[in-house]
Amino acid sequence: MFRPLLTLHKNTPIFEIERHYDRIIQSCNTFPFLTQIHSLLTTTGIINQSVHLVARIIIKYSDFLHLQTARFLFDATHHQSSSFLSNTMLRAYANSGFCSDALNFYSLIRKTGVLPNNFTFPFTLKSCATNSVPMYGKLIHSEIIRTGFGSDVYVEAALVDMYAGCGLIEDGRQVFDKMSKRDLVCWTAMITAYEQAERAETALLLLHEMQREGFSMDWVTTVTVASAVGQLGDARNGRAVHGYAIRNVFLHELPVVNSVLAMYAKCGEVEIAETIFDLAKQRNIITWNSMLTCYTQNGLASEALALFEQMKVFGVNPNEVTALILVSACSYLGSRKHAAKIHDVIVQNKIDINITLRNAIMDMYAKCADLDTALGMFKEVPVNCLDVSSWNTLIAGYGMHGYGKEALKLFNQMKDENFQPNHITFTSVLSACSHSGLVNEGKKCFAEMEIFSVTKEPKHFACMVDMYGRAGLLNEAYEVIKDMKSQANDEVWGALLLACKIHGNTNLAEVAADNIFHLEPQHTGYYVLMSNIYADSRNWQEVGNLRRDMKNKGLRKPAAVSLIEVNNELHGFRTGEQLDTFTRNIYHKVEQMVVELKMEGYVPDLSCVFHDVEDEDKQGMLNYHGEKLALAFGLMNVDADLPIFINKNLRVCSDCHSVFKLISGVYRRKITVRDVNRFHHFENGMCSCSDYW
DNA sequence: ATAGGGTTAG
Numbered sequence: 026m027f028r029p030l031l032t033l034h035k036n037t038p039i040f041e042i043e044r045h046y047d048r049i050i051q052s053c054n055t056f057p058f059l060t061q062i063h064s065l066l067t068t069t070g071i072i073n074q075s076v077h078l079v080a081r082i083i084i085k086y087s088d089f090l091h092l093q094t095a096r097f098l099f100d101a102t103h104h105q106s107s108s109f110l111s112n113t114m115l116r117a118y119a120n121s122g123f124c125s126d127a128l129n130f131y132s133l134i135r136k137t138g139v140l141p142n143n144f145t146f147p148f149t150l151k152s153c154a155t156n157s158v159p160m161y162g163k164l165i166h167s168e169i170i171r172t173g174f175g176s177d178v179y180v181e182a183a184l185v186d187m188y189a190g191c192g193l194i195e196d197g198r199q200v201f202d203k204m205s206k207r208d209l210v211c212w213t214a215m216i217t218a219y220e221q222a223e224r225a226e227t228a229l230l231l232l233h234e235m236q237r238e239g240f241s242m243d244w245v246t247t248v249t250v251a252s253a254v255g256q257l258g259d260a261r262n263g264r265a266v267h268g269y270a271i272r273n274v275f276l277h278e279l280p281v282v283n284s285v286l287a288m289y290a291k292c293g294e295v296e297i298a299e300t301i302f303d304l305a306k307q308r309n310i311i312t313w314n315s316m317l318t319c320y321t322q323n324g325l326a327s328e329a330l331a332l333f334e335q336m337k338v339f340g341v342n343p344n345e346v347t348a349l350i351l352v353s354a355c356s357y358l359g360s361r362k363h364a365a366k367i368h369d370v371i372v373q374n375k376i377d378i379n380i381t382l383r384n385a386i387m388d389m390y391a392k393c394a395d396l397d398t399a400l401g402m403f404k405e406v407p408v409n410c411l412d413v414s415s416w417n418t419l420i421a422g423y424g425m426h427g428y429g430k431e432a433l434k435l436f437n438q439m440k441d442e443n444f445q446p447n448h449i450t451f452t453s454v455l456s457a458c459s460h461s462g463l464v465n466e467g468k469k470c471f472a473e474m475e476i477f478s479v480t481k482e483p484k485h486f487a488c489m490v491d492m493y494g495r496a497g498l499l500n501e502a503y504e505v506i507k508d509m510k511s512q513a514n515d516e517v518w519g520a521l522l523l524a525c526k527i528h529g530n531t532n533l534a535e536v537a538a539d540n541i542f543h544l545e546p547q548h549t550g551y552y553v554l555m556s557n558i559y560a561d562s563r564n565w566q567e568v569g570n571l572r573r574d575m576k577n578k579g580l581r582k583p584a585a586v587s588l589i590e591v592n593n594e595l596h597g598f599r600t601g602e603q604l605d606t607f608t609r610n611i612y613h614k615v616e617q618m619v620v621e622l623k624m625e626g627y628v629p630d631l632s633c634v635f636h637d638v639e640d641e642d643k644q645g646m647l648n649y650h651g652e653k654l655a656l657a658f659g660l661m662n663v664d665a666d667l668p669i670f671i672n673k674n675l676r677v678c679s680d681c682h683s684v685f686k687l688i689s690g691v692y693r694r695k696i697t698v699r700d701v702n703r704f705h706h707f708e709n710g711m712c713s714c715s716d717y718w
Numbered sequence: 719a720t721a722g723g724g725t726t727a728g
Contacts, residue, residue, distance in 0.1 A: 076719085077719060080719070080720075081719095084720095108720095109719065109720065112719095112720055112721090113719090113720065115720095116720065116721085142720095143721075144720050144721055145720095145721095146721085146722095147721045147722055148720090148721075151721095151722085177721095177722095178722075179721050179722045180721085180722075181722080182721095182722035182723065183721080183722050183723095184722090185722085185723085186723070208722090209723080210722055210723045211722080212723085213722095213723040213724085214722070214723045215723090216723085217723060217724075218723095243723095244724085245723055245724050246723080246724090247724090248723095248725055249723080249724065249725090251725085252724090278724090278725095279725080280724050281724090281725080282725085283724095283725040284724080284725045284726090285725090286725090286726090287725070287726060290726095309725095310726080311725055311726045312725090312726085313726090314726040314727070315725075315726050316726095317727095318726065318727070344726095344727095345727080346726055346727045346728095347726090347727085348727090349726095349727045350726080350727060353727085353728095381727090381728065384728095385727095385728085414728095
């Protein structure tokens with residue numbers, strides 16, 4: 026409890042009384058305690074003598090997010106016309122995120138004739154920035170000029186930040202350029218503006234300009250610069266920033282640790298990120314989320330989920346960002362068990378499921394082959410609470426499972442509900458049509474893009490090429506590319522290349538490959554595809570040439586991983602894994618499987634083996650493809666009446682595809698395989714993709 | 719007796 030009033034003498038000067046209560050208010054840590062002090066000061070009449078104490082209490086109320094109580098106090102005082110107290114009220118609103126209240130309050134005090142000063146504007150501008158209300162911001166800007174505060178550095182920095190927050194960087198830049206004297210904060214504000222607008226190069230150019238002017242980065246600047254470098258994904262530059270942070274002892278600041286960690290994550294330097302995480306003296310939720318993101322973005326979703334377990338051990342509660350990261354990790358893994366668990370975590374921790382998170386969860390279920398749950402979540406939401414992404418998610422979900430008709434139905438329903446389809450909607454619809462062989466419907470949708478004034482991007486053309494390719498209409502596919510007004514990218518040519526592989530057209534394939542290798546000389550997948558096409562036509566010389574080409578460029582086929590969940594545990598299989606007793610059993614099972622299938626008419630597709638070896642070895646290598654190992658493991662361990670679900674990070678090879686089809690017939694098993702592009706549902710010797718993928 | 723630039727997710 027605080028010292029009773031009695032100990033203060035009746036004649037104590039007001040400044041001492043102020044100092045006394047000032048300390049008490051500052052150290053006050055509960056809301057009821059604060060109201061007690063408040064009423065004490067009211068009954069003793071002290072509050073009417075001290076604007077200072079009123080301000081203190083207002084700020085303290087806002088710390089407890091009791092803005093209404095703060096406002097009552099403001100309205101009840103006799104000092105309403107003081108600029109200082111109005112600024113305090115404004116600050117209370119602005120700093121606790123009540124931005125519209127702040128702006129309303131600003132209008133009010135302007136109307137009642139309180140004079141704004143150089144302190145008033147930064148608070149107001151901050152509210153405009155976080156609220157992103159450019160109209161209002163510009164209005165305030167003109168008032169700043171009119172009232173003569175246009176060349177105060179604080180006000181100018183706040184203006185730059187306000188314009189940036191409203192997405193009007195150029196207006197911010199104009200303010201910045203006109204400044205007569207710039208300090209480090211202004212420079213940082215401008216650099217941050219570019220960084221936030223994803224213009225990292227410009228941000229770094231401005232940084233160099235700043236350094237030429239003789240300023241060096243402080244820790245706040247370092248945070249922004251690390252973000253910019255992360256955007257560019259340049260690991261060498263990243264190490265330079267990290268080094269700078271170490272030399273200047275900035276790593277004591279948690280935001281610096283977090284931004285450097287996130288930077289390495291974006292540069293693909295998982296191990297350095299891990300070291301930084303391990304060595305961090307303190308961690309907050311952002312540190313944990315950044316590390317989770319690092320794993321998820323670098324294809325290490327299992328590590329992310331394992332780290333989340335750690336996080337629980339440390340007693341750190343997940344927030345809505347954590348939820349999004351975990352959901353996306355699980356989408357990648359395609360694990361139903363984790364999907365249910367993560368959904369549960371979200372509910373248990375009372376994380377607000379806003380529409381963005383809800384869409385992500387629906388996407389997760391779709392990618393875990395659980396469309397029903399996704400659809401159920403969709404239907405739970407009133408139509409006016411959905412957004413375009415909700416529709417897109419479900420349309421894409423149907424599409425990747427090969428339910429083209431349902432995807433189209435949703436698309437139509439979406440239009441009936443007056444939602445404006447965007448570029449992603451059309452990508453989803455077109456790819457749904459293509460996955461289901463709905464050529465005419467696809468053509469119609471493609472034409473519809475103009476009606477909704479959605480610009481046709483390469484990815485949309487790629488869908489069209491894919492659609493014609495699937496139908497065997499290679500000329501039409503080629504025409505689509507020729508008709509493109511913009512230049513075709515590797516994605517578009519890649520779709521044509523795939524069509525050529527499936528329909529065995531080596532000549533057109535060479536045209537496509539030629540273009541691709543010019544556009545994307547580093548992309549391994551296309552070399553593999555083209556080399557398979559040559560192998561199909563028994564052109565071993567060209568196969569050899571391509572392989573040498575790849576070797577010279579230092580390209581390697583990325584490691585294929587197949588995941589399968591058995592008894593609530595996730596197992597990963599890589600092609601040709603080392604033999605131990607565990608895998609030896611599985612290899613044995615595969616061989617046994619192959620023998621049985623051969624009796625059913627299975628002929629191994631040796632062209633699927635990339636290596637230039639004897640056919641007998643090829644057969645061996647084929648057998649040890651990760652998805653076959655996973656399947657064998659599944660057959661051995663999953664109950665006969667349950668479906669088998671395998672998730673692969675690359676395309677399924679055509680030999681594995683035939684094996685899966687045969688197994689589904691001979692062993693009467695339902696098998697679902699998710700590859701990079703889509704789902705394959707195998708049943709009764711057939712696949713939902715109709716052998717085109 | 720008050721102020722401006724800051725990190726994760728999409």
